[in-house]
Structures are given as structure tokens and as C-alpha cells.
Amino acid sequence: MSLRSTLAVVTAVLSLALPVAASAQNPKFGYVDYQQVLLAVEDGKSAKTRLQKWLEDRQKEIDREQEALRKEKELLDKQASAMSEDTRMQKGAELQKKVIDLAQKWDRYRAEASNRERQEMEPIVNKIDQVIARIAERDGFSFVFEKRDSGLVYAQTQYDLSNEVIRAYNALPKSTAPAPKAPVAKDAPVAKDAPKK
Numbered sequence: 001m002s003l004r005s006t007l008a009v010v011t012a013v014l015s016l017a018l019p020v021a022a023s024a025q026n027p028k029f030g031y032v033d034y035q036q037v038l039l040a041v042e043d044g045k046s047a048k049t050r051l052q053k054w055l056e057d058r059q060k061e062i063d064r065e066q067e068a069l070r071k072e073k074e075l076l077d078k079q080a081s082a083m084s085e086d087t088r089m090q091k092g093a094e095l096q097k098k099v100i101d102l103a104q105k106w107d108r109y110r111a112e113a114s115n116r117e118r119q120e121m122e123p124i125v126n127k128i129d130q131v132i133a134r135i136a137e138r139d140g141f142s143f144v145f146e147k148r149d150s151g152l153v154y155a156q157t158q159y160d161l162s163n164e165v166i167r168a169y170n171a172l173p174k175s176t177a178p179a180p181k182a183p184v185a186k187d188a189p190v191a192k193d194a195p196k197k
Contacts, residue, residue: 027142027143028139028140028141028142028143029141029142029143029144029145029155029159030136030139030141030143030144030145030159030160030161031144031145031146031147031150031152031155031159031160031161032128032132032144032145032146032147032160032161032162032165033146033147033148033160033162034125034128034146034147034148034149035148036162036166037128037162037165037166037169038121038124038125038128040166041124041128041166041169041170042169042170043124043127043169044121044124047117047120047121047124050120051113051116051117051120054113054116055109055113058109058113062102062105062106062109065102065105066102069095069098069099069102072095072098073095076088076091076092076095127169127172128165128169131165131168131169131172132144132161132165134168135161135164135165135168141161144161147160147162
């Protein structure tokens with residue numbers, strides 16, 4: 001590359017960079033604690049309550065099944081001396097399979113809980129992002145960081161926009177609140193008279 005073309009490239013880069021540098025002389029920063037916002041906005045509280053209820057119901061189911069298996073083991077232990085070796089081994093293997101099945105069921109519930117949480121929170125997070133963008137544009141913030149995931153180690157509380165985001169979010173018209181998505185079973189039966197999509 002010739003000296004003339006190198007100078008032309010440098011000049012072009014500098015001419016593009018100067019307006020950006022001039023506008024970035026006094027950048028305004030802020031941060032938001034998403035976890036705090038999610039737990040404080042009305043939609044987030046409702047979603048958390050629904051998820052908690054769902055989890056509690058599954059936990060009760062697991063607890064009942066676990067108690068039934070504990071009683072079955074106690075009965076097997078009491079009757080073991082009166083059983084043949086083959087019967088005792090078979091009953092023990094059946095019980096062990098039930099324990100493994102219950103553990104797998106709990107793992108499925110945990111995975112489903114994670115999926116439900118993501119489905120419930122995604123529309124809320126999208127609305128929070130929109131609220132943050134409006135506040136940032138209105139107040140002239142150059143950057144708004146997430147408190148926990150941004151690597152932010154320290155920031156003065158005057159730059160914390162979390163409470164303002166909560167107030168602005170809760171002030172949104174209720175008609176724009178995300179409706180909870182009901183999970184749809186893939187193999188759900190369809191009534192004969194159901195309209196076709």
C-alpha cells in the first residue's frame with residue numbers, strides 16, 4: 001500500500017471516529033439489578049407464585065411416593081427372612097427400580113420447572129428491557145449494565161436504576177402484562193368437533 005492510500009485510510013478512519021469520540025466525552029452510566037426487578041415487579045411476583053405452587057405440588061407428589069417406597073422397604077425387610085433367596089432378590093430389584101424411577105421423575109420435574117421458569121420470565125424480561133431502554137433514552141444514559149452479569153464490582157447507588165425500572169414497569173397499563181403460557185401437551189387428544197387450525 002502506498003503512503004498516499006495509507007494516509008487516505010487513516011484520514012477516513014479519523015473523520016469517522018471524531019464524532020463518536022466527541023459524543024463519548026461525557027458518557028452517562030447506570031446499572032440495573034435484574035434479579036431485584038424480576039422479584040419486585042407485579043408480573044414477576046405472580047409468575048414466581050405460580051412456579052412455586054407448581055413446584056410445591058410436585059414436591060408433595062414425590063414425598064408421597066418416597067414415603068410409599070420407604071414403607072415398602074420396611075415391609076420387605078420384615079418379610080425377607082420368610083422369603084426364598086430368589087424372591088427376596090426379585091423384590092429387592094423391583095424396589096430398587098422404583099427408587100431409580102422416582103429419582104428420574106424428580107429430575108424430569110426439575111428440568112420442566114426450569115423450562116416453565118424460562119417461559120414465564122421471558123416476556124417479563126423483554127418488557128423490562130423495553131422499560132430500561134425508555135429510561136436510558138429519556139435520561140441520556142450511554143450505557144446501562146446488569147449489576148450481576150456485567151462484571152460490575154462497584155458502583156455508587158446513585159447510578160442504580162432498579163427502583164425506577166420497577167416503578168415504571170408497574171405503571172405500565174395492565175393490558176400489556178404478559179399472560180402466563182400454559183404448557184401444551186404434544187400428544188393431547190383433539191375433540192372431533194374441534195376447529196382445525
